[in-house]
Amino acid sequence: MPVPKLRLHRYAWPVVFGLFSGIATAGPFELEPLPYDSSALEPYIDQQTMEIHHGRHHRAYVANLNAQVENYPELRDMSLEEIMPMISRFNMAVRDNAGGHYNHKLFWDVMAPAGHGGEPSAELLAAIERDFGSLQAMQALVNRAAATRFGSGWAWLIVTAEGKLAVTSTPNQDNPLMDIVPDQGVPILGIDVWEHAYYLAYQNRRGAYLDFWWNVVNWDSVSRRYAEAMNP
Amino acid sequence: MPFELPALPWKRDALVPHMSSETIDYHYGKHHQTYIDTLNRLVADRPESEMSLEELIHTASGGVFNNAAQVWNHTFFWHSLSPEGGGTPRGALAEALDRDLGGIDGFRRQFGEAAKGQFGSGWAWLVKKNGGQLAITTTGNADCPLRDGDTPLLTLDVWEHAYYVDYRNARPKYIEAFLDHLVNWSFAEANLG
Numbered sequence: 001m002p003v004p005k006l007r008l009h010r011y012a013w014p015v016v017f018g019l020f021s022g023i024a025t026a027g028p029f030e031l032e033p034l035p036y037d038s039s040a041l042e043p044y045i046d047q048q049t050m051e052i053h054h055g056r057h058h059r060a061y062v063a064n065l066n067a068q069v070e071n072y073p074e075l076r077d078m079s080l081e082e083i084m085p086m087i088s089r090f091n092m093a094v095r096d097n098a099g100g101h102y103n104h105k106l107f108w109d110v111m112a113p114a115g116h117g118g119e120p121s122a123e124l125l126a127a128i129e130r131d132f133g134s135l136q137a138m139q140a141l142v143n144r145a146a147a148t149r150f151g152s153g154w155a156w157l158i159v160t161a162e163g164k165l166a167v168t169s170t171p172n173q174d175n176p177l178m179d180i181v182p183d184q185g186v187p188i189l190g191i192d193v194w195e196h197a198y199y200l201a202y203q204n205r206r207g208a209y210l211d212f213w214w215n216v217v218n219w220d221s222v223s224r225r226y227a228e229a230m231n232p
Numbered sequence: 233m234p235f236e237l238p239a240l241p242w243k244r245d246a247l248v249p250h251m252s253s254e255t256i257d258y259h260y261g262k263h264h265q266t267y268i269d270t271l272n273r274l275v276a277d278r279p280e281s282e283m284s285l286e287e288l289i290h291t292a293s294g295g296v297f298n299n300a301a302q303v304w305n306h307t308f309f310w311h312s313l314s315p316e317g318g319g320t321p322r323g324a325l326a327e328a329l330d331r332d333l334g335g336i337d338g339f340r341r342q343f344g345e346a347a348k349g350q351f352g353s354g355w356a357w358l359v360k361k362n363g364g365q366l367a368i369t370t371t372g373n374a375d376c377p378l379r380d381g382d383t384p385l386l387t388l389d390v391w392e393h394a395y396y397v398d399y400r401n402a403r404p405k406y407i408e409a410f411l412d413h414l415v416n417w418s419f420a421e422a423n424l425g
Contacts, residue, residue, distance in 0.1 A: 052400055052401055056400070056401045057401055060401075092351070096351050150298055150373055150374070151352055151353035151354075151372065151373035151374075151391075152352040152353045152392070153352075171352065172351060172352040173351075173352075194352075194392065195353075195391065195392035195393050195396060196392050196396060196401060199392060199393060199396040199397070200396070200397075203258050203262065203393075203397075204258055204262040204263055204266065204393065
Protein backbone atom coordinates (compact mmCIF):
# COMPACT_ATOMS: atom_id res chain seq x y z
CA MET A 1 0.00 0.00 0.00
CA PRO A 2 1.47 3.31 -1.02
CA VAL A 3 2.35 5.69 1.76
CA PRO A 4 0.13 8.75 1.47
CA LYS A 5 2.16 11.79 0.60
CA LEU A 6 2.12 14.44 3.28
CA ARG A 7 0.43 17.46 1.83
CA LEU A 8 0.00 20.64 3.77
CA HIS A 9 -2.62 23.14 2.83
CA ARG A 10 -0.83 26.20 1.52
CA TYR A 11 -1.99 28.23 4.49
CA ALA A 12 -0.42 25.69 6.82
CA TRP A 13 3.07 26.53 5.63
CA PRO A 14 3.25 29.90 7.34
CA VAL A 15 2.22 28.15 10.57
CA VAL A 16 5.03 25.61 10.18
CA PHE A 17 7.44 28.41 9.30
CA GLY A 18 6.29 30.37 12.33
CA LEU A 19 6.82 27.48 14.72
CA PHE A 20 10.35 26.83 13.55
CA SER A 21 11.39 30.45 13.26
CA GLY A 22 10.24 31.34 16.76
CA ILE A 23 7.69 33.89 15.60
CA ALA A 24 4.55 31.85 16.05
CA THR A 25 1.66 34.22 16.59
CA ALA A 26 0.12 32.47 19.63
CA GLY A 27 -2.10 34.91 21.46
CA PRO A 28 -5.37 36.76 21.11
CA PHE A 29 -4.43 38.43 17.81
CA GLU A 30 -4.33 36.29 14.69
CA LEU A 31 -2.91 36.52 11.21
CA GLU A 32 -5.76 35.76 8.84
CA PRO A 33 -5.06 34.27 5.41
CA LEU A 34 -4.96 36.61 2.46
CA PRO A 35 -8.43 36.98 0.92
CA TYR A 36 -6.99 35.89 -2.46
CA ASP A 37 -4.08 33.87 -3.77
CA SER A 38 -0.68 35.45 -3.27
CA SER A 39 -0.25 35.61 -7.06
CA ALA A 40 -3.71 37.12 -7.65
CA LEU A 41 -2.52 40.74 -7.83
CA GLU A 42 0.09 40.10 -10.51
CA PRO A 43 1.43 41.70 -12.59
CA TYR A 44 0.94 44.83 -10.47
CA ILE A 45 2.06 43.30 -7.18
CA ASP A 46 4.20 40.20 -7.53
CA GLN A 47 3.67 36.92 -5.69
CA GLN A 48 6.98 36.99 -3.81
CA THR A 49 6.27 40.46 -2.46
CA MET A 50 2.81 39.35 -1.30
CA GLU A 51 4.15 36.20 0.36
CA ILE A 52 6.90 38.02 2.26
CA HIS A 53 4.71 41.02 3.05
CA HIS A 54 1.89 38.91 4.49
CA GLY A 55 3.77 35.83 5.70
CA ARG A 56 6.72 37.60 7.34
CA HIS A 57 6.11 41.33 7.86
CA HIS A 58 2.42 41.13 8.83
CA ARG A 59 3.08 37.94 10.81
CA ALA A 60 5.81 39.71 12.81
CA TYR A 61 3.46 42.59 13.72
CA VAL A 62 0.89 40.10 15.01
CA ALA A 63 3.48 38.11 16.98
CA ASN A 64 5.02 41.26 18.47
CA LEU A 65 1.56 42.57 19.43
CA ASN A 66 0.71 39.27 21.12
CA ALA A 67 3.99 39.54 23.05
CA GLN A 68 2.74 42.84 24.55
CA VAL A 69 -0.35 41.19 26.10
CA GLU A 70 1.92 40.26 29.01
CA ASN A 71 2.50 43.98 29.68
CA TYR A 72 -1.09 45.03 28.98
CA PRO A 73 -3.54 42.21 29.88
CA GLU A 74 -6.46 44.45 28.85
CA LEU A 75 -5.37 44.02 25.21
CA ARG A 76 -6.75 40.48 25.36
CA ASP A 77 -10.32 41.78 25.34
CA MET A 78 -9.87 44.70 22.98
CA SER A 79 -10.39 44.89 19.24
CA LEU A 80 -7.89 46.74 17.08
CA GLU A 81 -10.55 49.40 16.49
CA GLU A 82 -10.85 49.86 20.27
CA ILE A 83 -7.08 50.05 20.78
CA MET A 84 -6.37 52.76 18.19
CA PRO A 85 -8.29 55.70 19.78
CA MET A 86 -6.44 55.13 23.07
CA ILE A 87 -3.04 54.22 21.61
CA SER A 88 -1.38 56.99 23.64
CA ARG A 89 -1.92 54.89 26.79
CA PHE A 90 0.39 52.15 25.50
CA ASN A 91 4.10 51.83 24.78
CA MET A 92 5.76 52.20 21.38
CA ALA A 93 5.75 48.44 20.78
CA VAL A 94 1.93 48.36 20.97
CA ARG A 95 1.66 51.49 18.82
CA ASP A 96 3.97 50.05 16.13
CA ASN A 97 2.61 46.52 16.11
CA ALA A 98 -1.12 47.10 16.70
CA GLY A 99 -0.85 49.75 14.00
CA GLY A 100 1.03 47.36 11.74
CA HIS A 101 -1.61 44.66 12.27
CA TYR A 102 -4.57 46.98 11.65
CA ASN A 103 -3.00 48.69 8.65
CA HIS A 104 -2.06 45.47 6.87
CA LYS A 105 -5.50 43.90 7.48
CA LEU A 106 -7.02 46.97 5.86
CA PHE A 107 -4.48 46.92 3.02
CA TRP A 108 -5.23 43.31 2.01
CA ASP A 109 -8.95 44.08 2.17
CA VAL A 110 -8.87 47.17 -0.06
CA MET A 111 -7.10 45.28 -2.85
CA ALA A 112 -8.52 42.74 -5.31
CA PRO A 113 -7.31 41.05 -8.48
CA ALA A 114 -7.36 43.46 -11.41
CA GLY A 115 -10.82 43.56 -12.98
CA HIS A 116 -12.48 42.17 -9.84
CA GLY A 117 -12.54 45.27 -7.64
CA GLY A 118 -15.86 46.66 -8.86
CA GLU A 119 -16.64 50.36 -9.05
CA PRO A 120 -17.13 53.04 -6.39
CA SER A 121 -20.71 53.05 -5.08
CA ALA A 122 -22.93 55.95 -6.16
CA GLU A 123 -22.72 57.39 -2.62
CA LEU A 124 -18.93 57.16 -2.49
CA LEU A 125 -18.49 58.60 -5.97
CA ALA A 126 -20.80 61.53 -5.10
CA ALA A 127 -18.76 62.24 -1.96
CA ILE A 128 -15.49 62.03 -3.90
CA GLU A 129 -16.79 64.47 -6.53
CA ARG A 130 -18.13 66.78 -3.82
CA ASP A 131 -14.85 66.86 -1.85
CA PHE A 132 -12.20 66.52 -4.57
CA GLY A 133 -13.90 67.41 -7.88
CA SER A 134 -13.35 64.04 -9.51
CA LEU A 135 -12.17 60.49 -8.94
CA GLN A 136 -8.94 61.29 -10.81
CA ALA A 137 -8.30 64.34 -8.62
CA MET A 138 -8.70 62.22 -5.48
CA GLN A 139 -6.33 59.56 -6.84
CA ALA A 140 -3.75 62.24 -7.69
CA LEU A 141 -3.98 63.61 -4.13
CA VAL A 142 -3.54 60.15 -2.60
CA ASN A 143 -0.57 59.45 -4.87
CA ARG A 144 0.99 62.78 -3.95
CA ALA A 145 0.53 62.11 -0.23
CA ALA A 146 2.07 58.66 -0.74
CA ALA A 147 4.96 59.90 -2.89
CA THR A 148 5.92 62.66 -0.47
CA ARG A 149 5.73 60.56 2.70
CA PHE A 150 9.46 60.62 3.50
CA GLY A 151 10.69 57.30 4.89
CA SER A 152 8.21 54.56 5.82
CA GLY A 153 4.47 55.08 6.15
CA TRP A 154 1.01 55.14 4.63
CA ALA A 155 -1.30 57.33 2.55
CA TRP A 156 -4.99 57.33 3.43
CA LEU A 157 -8.43 58.28 2.23
CA ILE A 158 -10.42 58.97 5.40
CA VAL A 159 -13.89 60.01 6.52
CA THR A 160 -13.56 62.89 8.98
CA ALA A 161 -15.73 63.51 12.06
CA GLU A 162 -17.72 65.96 9.90
CA GLY A 163 -18.48 63.24 7.36
CA LYS A 164 -16.14 64.67 4.73
CA LEU A 165 -13.53 62.77 2.76
CA ALA A 166 -9.89 63.78 3.19
CA VAL A 167 -6.46 62.57 2.07
CA THR A 168 -3.78 62.20 4.74
CA SER A 169 -0.58 60.33 5.41
CA THR A 170 1.07 58.91 8.52
CA PRO A 171 4.63 57.77 9.31
CA ASN A 172 5.67 54.20 10.09
CA GLN A 173 2.64 52.17 11.30
CA ASP A 174 0.55 55.03 12.65
CA ASN A 175 -2.97 55.39 11.24
CA PRO A 176 -5.81 57.94 11.29
CA LEU A 177 -7.74 56.11 14.05
CA MET A 178 -4.92 56.76 16.55
CA ASP A 179 -5.40 59.52 19.12
CA ILE A 180 -1.80 60.70 18.58
CA VAL A 181 -2.30 61.48 14.88
CA PRO A 182 -2.98 65.12 13.87
CA ASP A 183 -5.41 64.31 11.00
CA GLN A 184 -7.90 61.84 12.46
CA GLY A 185 -10.74 59.98 10.80
CA VAL A 186 -11.90 56.56 9.69
CA PRO A 187 -9.65 55.16 6.96
CA ILE A 188 -11.52 53.64 4.01
CA LEU A 189 -8.49 53.19 1.75
CA GLY A 190 -4.78 52.96 2.55
CA ILE A 191 -1.63 52.47 0.51
CA ASP A 192 1.49 51.05 2.13
CA VAL A 193 4.61 52.99 1.13
CA TRP A 194 7.10 51.16 3.29
CA GLU A 195 9.79 50.07 0.83
CA HIS A 196 8.98 46.41 1.61
CA ALA A 197 5.61 46.94 -0.10
CA TYR A 198 7.19 47.53 -3.51
CA TYR A 199 10.97 47.16 -3.51
CA LEU A 200 11.29 43.72 -5.14
CA ALA A 201 9.28 44.79 -8.20
CA TYR A 202 9.73 48.58 -8.34
CA GLN A 203 12.92 49.29 -6.35
CA ASN A 204 13.32 53.07 -5.98
CA ARG A 205 10.38 53.82 -8.32
CA ARG A 206 7.68 54.45 -5.72
CA GLY A 207 5.76 56.57 -8.23
CA ALA A 208 5.38 53.66 -10.65
CA TYR A 209 4.11 51.43 -7.82
CA LEU A 210 1.53 54.07 -6.91
CA ASP A 211 0.33 54.48 -10.50
CA PHE A 212 -0.03 50.70 -10.91
CA TRP A 213 -1.61 50.22 -7.48
CA TRP A 214 -4.98 51.58 -8.63
CA ASN A 215 -5.31 48.58 -10.96
CA VAL A 216 -5.84 46.40 -7.89
CA VAL A 217 -8.01 48.70 -5.78
CA ASN A 218 -11.10 46.98 -4.38
CA TRP A 219 -13.84 49.60 -4.79
CA ASP A 220 -16.45 47.22 -3.37
CA SER A 221 -14.50 47.11 -0.13
CA VAL A 222 -13.77 50.85 -0.09
CA SER A 223 -17.47 51.57 -0.76
CA ARG A 224 -18.53 49.26 2.07
CA ARG A 225 -16.06 50.95 4.41
CA TYR A 226 -17.44 54.35 3.39
CA ALA A 227 -21.00 53.27 4.12
CA GLU A 228 -19.96 51.87 7.52
CA ALA A 229 -18.05 55.03 8.41
CA MET A 230 -21.07 57.19 7.53
CA ASN A 231 -23.50 54.95 9.48
CA PRO A 232 -21.49 53.60 12.40
CA MET B 233 28.46 74.79 -7.72
CA PRO B 234 25.85 72.02 -7.62
CA PHE B 235 26.25 69.09 -5.23
CA GLU B 236 27.76 66.04 -6.90
CA LEU B 237 27.63 62.31 -6.25
CA PRO B 238 31.01 61.36 -4.72
CA ALA B 239 32.83 58.31 -6.07
CA LEU B 240 32.45 55.04 -4.18
CA PRO B 241 35.56 54.03 -2.19
CA TRP B 242 35.48 50.52 -3.79
CA LYS B 243 34.15 48.74 -6.90
CA ARG B 244 30.44 48.01 -7.06
CA ASP B 245 30.98 44.25 -6.74
CA ALA B 246 33.63 44.55 -4.02
CA LEU B 247 31.27 43.72 -1.15
CA VAL B 248 29.85 40.52 -2.70
CA PRO B 249 28.51 38.22 -1.25
CA HIS B 250 27.57 40.36 1.74
CA MET B 251 26.17 43.18 -0.36
CA SER B 252 25.36 42.58 -4.03
CA SER B 253 26.31 44.85 -6.91
CA GLU B 254 22.57 45.05 -7.67
CA THR B 255 22.02 46.60 -4.25
CA ILE B 256 24.86 49.07 -4.88
CA ASP B 257 23.49 49.89 -8.33
CA TYR B 258 20.14 50.92 -6.83
CA HIS B 259 21.31 52.25 -3.50
CA TYR B 260 24.19 54.35 -4.83
CA GLY B 261 23.17 54.80 -8.47
CA LYS B 262 19.48 55.58 -7.83
CA HIS B 263 18.77 56.47 -4.19
CA HIS B 264 21.95 58.43 -3.43
CA GLN B 265 21.85 60.08 -6.88
CA THR B 266 18.20 61.06 -6.38
CA TYR B 267 18.98 62.74 -3.05
CA ILE B 268 21.69 64.74 -4.87
CA ASP B 269 19.37 65.67 -7.74
CA THR B 270 16.50 66.61 -5.41
CA LEU B 271 18.78 68.71 -3.21
CA ASN B 272 20.15 70.57 -6.24
CA ARG B 273 16.62 71.24 -7.45
CA LEU B 274 15.46 72.51 -4.03
CA VAL B 275 18.39 74.89 -3.49
CA ALA B 276 18.79 76.12 -7.08
CA ASP B 277 19.23 79.91 -7.19
CA ARG B 278 18.96 80.11 -3.41
CA PRO B 279 21.59 81.04 -0.80
CA GLU B 280 21.58 77.40 0.39
CA SER B 281 23.27 76.39 -2.88
CA GLU B 282 26.46 78.07 -1.59
CA MET B 283 26.41 76.19 1.71
CA SER B 284 28.16 72.94 2.61
CA LEU B 285 26.21 69.77 3.43
CA GLU B 286 27.31 70.15 7.07
CA GLU B 287 25.97 73.72 7.19
CA LEU B 288 22.68 72.59 5.68
CA ILE B 289 22.40 69.75 8.20
CA HIS B 290 22.82 72.26 11.04
CA THR B 291 20.49 74.94 9.67
CA ALA B 292 17.98 73.57 7.15
CA SER B 293 14.61 71.91 7.70
CA GLY B 294 12.02 70.06 5.63
CA GLY B 295 13.01 68.79 2.20
CA VAL B 296 16.36 70.58 2.10
CA PHE B 297 17.40 69.02 5.40
CA ASN B 298 16.12 65.57 4.40
CA ASN B 299 18.01 65.51 1.13
CA ALA B 300 21.20 67.18 2.37
CA ALA B 301 21.38 64.82 5.35
CA GLN B 302 20.67 61.78 3.19
CA VAL B 303 23.47 62.81 0.80
CA TRP B 304 25.88 63.15 3.75
CA ASN B 305 24.65 59.97 5.50
CA HIS B 306 25.07 57.83 2.40
CA THR B 307 28.59 59.08 1.64
CA PHE B 308 29.51 58.39 5.27
CA PHE B 309 27.87 54.94 4.99
CA TRP B 310 29.90 53.90 1.91
CA HIS B 311 33.08 54.69 3.82
CA SER B 312 31.81 52.73 6.82
CA LEU B 313 31.92 49.63 4.60
CA SER B 314 35.06 47.90 3.35
CA PRO B 315 35.83 44.76 1.32
CA GLU B 316 38.46 44.11 4.02
CA GLY B 317 36.00 44.92 6.81
CA GLY B 318 35.01 43.05 9.94
CA GLY B 319 37.46 42.05 12.62
CA THR B 320 38.26 44.28 15.55
CA PRO B 321 39.42 47.89 16.04
CA ARG B 322 42.92 48.78 17.20
CA GLY B 323 44.67 51.35 19.33
CA ALA B 324 42.78 54.25 20.84
CA LEU B 325 39.43 53.11 19.42
CA ALA B 326 39.80 49.65 20.96
CA GLU B 327 40.60 51.29 24.31
CA ALA B 328 37.62 53.64 24.03
CA LEU B 329 35.29 50.72 23.19
CA ASP B 330 36.59 48.85 26.25
CA ARG B 331 36.07 51.90 28.43
CA ASP B 332 32.59 52.95 27.22
CA LEU B 333 30.80 50.02 25.59
CA GLY B 334 32.16 46.81 27.09
CA GLY B 335 34.68 46.15 24.34
CA ILE B 336 34.01 44.72 20.91
CA ASP B 337 31.47 42.21 22.25
CA GLY B 338 29.56 44.93 24.04
CA PHE B 339 29.68 47.08 20.94
CA ARG B 340 28.39 44.28 18.70
CA ARG B 341 25.53 43.46 21.04
CA GLN B 342 24.42 47.06 21.62
CA PHE B 343 24.89 48.20 18.03
CA GLY B 344 23.02 45.13 16.76
CA GLU B 345 20.10 45.72 19.13
CA ALA B 346 19.93 49.40 18.19
CA ALA B 347 20.02 48.71 14.45
CA LYS B 348 17.37 46.00 14.80
CA GLY B 349 15.16 48.16 17.00
CA GLN B 350 15.06 51.27 14.82
CA PHE B 351 11.42 50.99 13.70
CA GLY B 352 10.83 52.12 10.14
CA SER B 353 13.51 53.87 8.10
CA GLY B 354 16.69 55.19 9.67
CA TRP B 355 20.29 54.71 10.72
CA ALA B 356 22.39 53.17 13.50
CA TRP B 357 25.53 55.02 14.57
CA LEU B 358 28.67 54.75 16.65
CA VAL B 359 29.42 58.31 17.77
CA LYS B 360 31.85 60.23 19.95
CA LYS B 361 29.98 62.55 22.31
CA ASN B 362 31.14 66.05 23.13
CA GLY B 363 32.86 64.81 26.28
CA GLY B 364 34.82 62.24 24.28
CA GLN B 365 32.93 59.13 25.37
CA LEU B 366 31.61 56.69 22.74
CA ALA B 367 27.92 55.95 22.37
CA ILE B 368 25.54 54.05 20.11
CA THR B 369 22.56 55.96 18.75
CA THR B 370 19.89 55.59 16.13
CA THR B 371 18.19 58.24 14.01
CA GLY B 372 14.91 58.13 12.10
CA ASN B 373 14.61 58.74 8.36
CA ALA B 374 17.29 61.31 7.35
CA ASP B 375 18.28 62.50 10.79
CA CYS B 376 22.00 62.69 11.53
CA PRO B 377 24.00 62.91 14.81
CA LEU B 378 25.87 65.98 13.50
CA ARG B 379 22.73 67.93 14.42
CA ASP B 380 23.24 67.02 18.09
CA GLY B 381 26.91 67.99 18.01
CA ASP B 382 28.12 64.36 18.10
CA THR B 383 31.00 63.09 15.97
CA PRO B 384 29.91 60.08 13.88
CA LEU B 385 32.48 57.27 13.71
CA LEU B 386 30.48 54.60 11.83
CA THR B 387 26.98 54.14 10.46
CA LEU B 388 24.71 51.40 9.16
CA ASP B 389 21.77 52.25 6.91
CA VAL B 390 18.64 50.39 8.05
CA TRP B 391 16.22 51.78 5.48
CA GLU B 392 14.71 48.71 3.82
CA HIS B 393 16.25 49.71 0.49
CA ALA B 394 19.68 49.03 2.01
CA TYR B 395 19.05 45.31 2.47
CA TYR B 396 15.80 44.25 0.83
CA VAL B 397 17.33 42.97 -2.43
CA ASP B 398 19.86 40.80 -0.57
CA TYR B 399 18.14 39.93 2.71
CA ARG B 400 14.41 40.65 2.23
CA ASN B 401 12.85 41.23 5.66
CA ALA B 402 15.80 39.64 7.52
CA ARG B 403 17.35 42.82 8.90
CA PRO B 404 19.23 40.90 11.65
CA LYS B 405 21.15 38.91 9.00
CA TYR B 406 22.15 42.12 7.26
CA ILE B 407 23.36 43.57 10.56
CA GLU B 408 25.34 40.42 11.25
CA ALA B 409 26.98 40.55 7.79
CA PHE B 410 27.94 44.17 8.45
CA LEU B 411 29.50 43.39 11.83
CA ASP B 412 31.24 40.21 10.65
CA HIS B 413 32.47 41.20 7.20
CA LEU B 414 31.96 44.83 6.21
CA VAL B 415 32.47 47.23 9.12
CA ASN B 416 35.42 49.52 8.33
CA TRP B 417 37.28 49.95 11.62
CA SER B 418 40.10 51.93 9.94
CA PHE B 419 37.53 54.58 8.96
CA ALA B 420 36.17 54.69 12.52
CA GLU B 421 39.72 54.97 13.91
CA ALA B 422 40.41 57.93 11.61
CA ASN B 423 37.13 59.61 12.64
CA LEU B 424 37.99 59.24 16.33
CA GLY B 425 40.84 61.70 15.68
